[in-house]
Amino acid sequence: MRKQLINTLLKKLSKNPQFNEQSSAQDIELKKQPLSRQFEQNLETFKRIYSFPQSIDVKIRELTLRSQNRRAFIIYLSTMANATDIQQGITEKLIQNEDQHQSIPDIVSHPFYKTATVIEDILQEINHGNTALIVEGDRQCYLFETTNIEGRGIEKSENEVIVKGPKESFNEKVITNIALIRKKIKNENLIVEAQVISKRSRDDLFLVYEKDLVNIELLQTIKDKLASLDVATIPSISILEQHIEERPRSLFPTVLYTERPDRAASYIEEGHIILLMENSPGCLVLPATFWALIHSPEDHYLRTPYGNFIRILRLMALFVSLFTSAFYLAVTNFHVGMIPPDLLMAITGSRERVPFPSLIEILIMEIAFELIREAGLRVPSPIGPTIGIVGALILGQAAVQANIISPIIIIVIALSGLSSFIISDVSMNFAIRLTRFLFIFSASFIGIYGITALFIAGLFYLVSLKSFGTPYFAPMTPHFFSSKDLIIRHVPMKERFRPGYLKPKDMAKQGKG
Structure with missing residues (x-):
């Protein structure tokens, strides 16, 4: 209607x-x-x-x-x-x-x-x-063919920084981006297909996939979705992402954005489809799961024990970022009996002259931390880190000395904020940061029971998400046959299968031409 x-x-x-x-x-x-x-x-x-x-x-x-x-x-x-x-x-x-x-x-x-x-x-x-x-x-x-558009050269990735592995990233020239992928996949089965997606500006979109791997039904679903777009202009791949998402208002992303050609090539080799556009220094990986969004491209470049250690650390940081502030709020307000007496006396003594309740303290510092983070990103790069460090030190120390914030709140917010930086995907990072506020409000309402209720409701919601027909938590739930590269990855010799939820034409990684 x-x-x-x-x-x-x-x-x-x-x-x-x-x-x-x-x-x-x-x-x-x-x-x-x-x-x-x-x-x-x-x-x-x-x-x-x-x-x-x-x-x-x-x-x-x-x-x-x-x-x-x-x-x-x-x-x-x-x-x-x-x-x-x-x-x-x-x-x-x-x-x-x-x-x-x-x-x-x-x-x-x-x-x-x-x-x-x-x-x-x-x-x-x-x-x-x-x-x-x-x-x-x-x-x-x-x-x-006389096109000669100036653009920047191939530079290091800024958002997906790794220590070990290739350093090159996509730039704004789509021809260069396709060449970077072809440099890594020297295979005649690699298809680069063009499609016009806007009515007025006639923006070209490029679908990159391997024809002997990709699932035809998945490919057709994506093409139909792109063909159904009725817009005048789509200037960037990031705008396109919002048009093709199944739930554009959802906090959690269902499309993976990456600016690394090596990462894009690895997903193509598994049977995924990559979208590229002119003037966009990145690509979209379809479909995307929760595990793809929390993994880092460096995980596979490190030896298996080191890569698994980083993955476990990243998963721990995810929970620390989500629950630290909310758990502190719940325990100090509703479940005081859970705190050892000596620690309880220390917390009470530090908050003796603070005029605000714990919820107001946490919100003040969380918002201040987000302001400092965004200010550090927006100012020129030479002074960005300096502003972040100096701003955090000055604000934190001044707030404690003025008896506006208790010292333990500074520790809680710093631990929570720093843990969120370990999530490399920009969209997932925003999702974690925003979800943290939901847990803080639920903890201030009925304590740990509120946190538990929101966590269970959140799991139900995430399980309901799909990315172009692929369940968000696949291949864990529902179970699909795959190499089980989820939390713990095996040594490369044991990763013999492609993800089953993609239904690729060839499940086995046997080095076929």
Whole structure:
């Protein structure tokens, strides 16, 4: 009912002249037409569409093909194409050629891309940085690959820092990102498939998978989800993540975001599907489970005992971050008998002159810790760590001396906050930080019983989550046949199977080509 009302409202607004774009219907209809054989008509069409010469980076050059005694023009965007290559490899070759038997692709020395006949398809290629050549009398356009968009080089990963293993990360150029994956998976079965996902800006999305591993039903489900998107523009892969999630309002993420090509390649080898976009220094891994979100790429680069130690430490830190503040609040307010007498006297003495209840103390320090954390991220990097350290020391010491906060609260908040940093995934890190506040409020209500009730309800909720049909806690529950790489991982020689919940075409990791 609500969707019907929204659609009705949108239709009414679209009929109102105030909300209509001038000549938008004519332009849309014009773009769907094929090229004309009339040179002047084609030239005027492209000048109108690109608002030439008002748009200063649109370059249109008219020329004469002496060998064929025909007029032609080239059109490109100077901010996205290499003007020198166009001049030397296309324009000069066409003007100087005198062999009338040579075809256009043979005359031009620049790499030939393809031909197109519909204006809309030609515009899409020009907007990607390619150069279009339109010749008088031809019903097809010649497109040349001249894209030259500046971008930063391959740098270290900032959000997924590891000590042992590759250091390179994705950048904003999707061609470079695909090359980084192909460098790690030298297999002809690796497929890079393009799909347009927005109506107005025509954003390209690239699906990367191995055709001899991926489950066809899973692949089709993802394609159908992407095809159902009805949006004007999706500028980034992070925006796309929010569009394709099954529960976008959920605290816990169901899509894995990574900026490491080695991690993306390892998931492809298991049968997952990777999504890449231009201008996005990362990729999405589909589907994703709870275990994938708490694992670190470094776990497999370390020897098995070391990697398992880090994993156990990370799982402990997850529980410490969630429950430390809430447990302290529950024990001091509702379950005083659980505290040894000497410790109880120490806590009471430290809080003797504090005017606020424990809940207010914890909330003040938790919010202050979050403010310091965010301030350290937003300020310039040379002074970010300094602000974090100095701010925490000054605020903590001043609050204790002013009898606003008790010293033990500083210890509790510091332990809880530091433990949350060990979760490397950004989305899961936010989920843990926000869930911590829910546990604090539940503990202030009915103590440990409130914590237990919320924990059980949270487990029920997490078990109900799915990522493109895959249960959130798979392969633990429901049980699937796999290599059991969950909390404790085996030595590499024992990890002989791919995850069963993906239903890959080949379950065994036997090094087949």
